[in-house]
Amino acid sequence: MSTPKLLALMITASLSAGAMAQTNTATMTQRDANQQQRIENGLKSGQLNTQEAARLERQEAKVDRMQANALKDGKLSAAERARIDNAQDKVSANIYKQKHDAQTGNPNSAASQRMQQTVQRDANQEQRIANGVKNGSLTNKEVANLERGQARVDRAQARAGADGHVSAAEQARINARQDNQSGKIYNKKHNERTRG
Template identity: 45%
Template structure:
């Protein structure tokens, strides 16, 4: 009889632990999905710049769209896990951005990917990809919590906005790229600090 009761308690404890684990995973999953989508969108933009399907001006507009999504994530994650409504709003914005990337890469407007301006823009967007990957990795391995991700996405929004401003006239100068790189370097250090703090 005692053995049967112990078995039931053990089974109940396992069930409770699994339920709590599933709930924690369900709360984290939207953040994983959103940050992974940021990586994917930035990679699509980078590919479009590198193969000449995106002009500098188009890339500038797309980076403004990425800034909008990053700001939404920053605002919504400040207070903890995303609500269903917040997640739906972010997904809608990501879907709009995805359609914009597709439209701009298939509209027939092209630019020489080997021009100095295109190479600068491609390098800047590649840094965006790298930074978002590092944030995504931090979410997945638990070294970044929601509040830290909110802070970092705010910084990413700032970089995206700088890229938008630099390319709005269709050309990214050497000076504009240096300015963006300084911001990206600060953001890279911030990601490192936040991951260490959360470890």
């Protein structure tokens, strides 16, 4: 094979691998946003109570940490992607199970309203990350950093709702974390780094 053809083949393979990694990260981050929205919808409908949502947020935090660890080197291997897919499948099944069990919540209670607000913000921020991956404004390393921050937010939500009650002070602490995270998402989406 001639040198120009070999070079063209290598460039094509490299671009395909980069495109595949971007597609994997895009699919993974979009799934995060979708699952957060499913939790929010369950709270709004009363299918989830605050404690159930808190347990689901703890599981989401674990998935976010897995994503952060997998992407910290800027790459997502097939094995890492399979582990994350498996973890997301388990959370998805648990969301379904919790929404369809005998327990219900009162979507009009103060605790549920506070949890709804923080989970909706979480869903919005996960969607902003997914959009940044799709439009190329976020690199995998930036996504790793942001998912680590999302894990912190999810853990704070899990702690706040573990007893079935989210106080105004707990909501304020979660919102402060989310404000910080929102600023990081904005900064990383608008810096000079872009997906190659």
